[in-house]
């Protein structure tokens with residue numbers, strides 16, 4: 117018998133790349149475009165970046181993060197006593213669903229920012245479980261990943277269906293996405309991978325971008341409208357439909373078959 121997940125055929129999109137290249141901006145625009153085009157579908161946005169930011173871009177107030185839940189469940193387990201593992205597991209599930217913020221057209225959850233500097237491994241492990249618990253309940257899951265390779269290396273993104281690698285025009289940016297792709301080929305069961313070259317200068321730089329074997333889904337120029345929105349902390353749902361970042365994200369989603377290009 118097919119599982120719920122197979123029946124639902126959840127699409128899980130992970131957005132990854134070097135720091136500061138536009139992952140959050142593009143993840144937010146993906147959520148917007150999916151929500152606008154598929155009003156009847158269940159869409160989940162996950163801010164998996166401890167640097168946070170997706171909530172602001174989507175106009176969300178976060179109260180409880182995945183890290184808060186992890187700490188509460190660990191504290192409950194340490195108290196021990198009469199509570200058994202099954203009870204704690206049930207409580208963790210309840211807390212995860214309770215922490216979902218319901219917005220207009222999508223749900224949201226954030227990993228949070230663990231205070232202990234340097235090591236996100238515990239919360240990353242928890243995040244992996246949270247993704248797998250929640251994915252069954254959604255048609256689309258959009259994950260704004262942490263900068264760099266860590267979450268791919270630690271198999272947090274093991275089961276994503278679409279891996280979107282974002283770069284700017286820097287050599288470092290393209291190097292990072294080629295490394296992510298190489299590691300993902302070993303560790304991630306993705307169906308499709310593609311690159312988005314973002315925040316490009318006005319001169320034509322496409323010939324200099326060394327993307328290796330990663331197909332390019334869109335080239336997005338520097339977008340003055342987005343820069344202004346970001347400055348004011350405004351919600352990307354209000355960006356004009358023809359803003360460069362909205363158009364580029366639409367083009368990328370169309371190329372991977374998640375939009376039909378008309379919208």
Ligand SMILES: Nc1ncnc2c1ncn2[C@@H]1O[C@H](COP(=O)(O)OP(=O)(O)OP(=O)(O)O)[C@@H](O)[C@H]1O
Pocket residue numbers: 134135136137138139140141142165167169262263314315316336337338339340342343346361
């Ligand atoms: N196409 C673009 N044109 C102009 N500004 C952009 C563009 N894309 C992103 N930016 C700006 O670049 C900055 C970094 O973008 P963003 O936060 O989306 O990147 P990030 O990769 O998620 O960063 P981090 O790794 O720190 O989480 C933001 O100020 C954002 O508004």
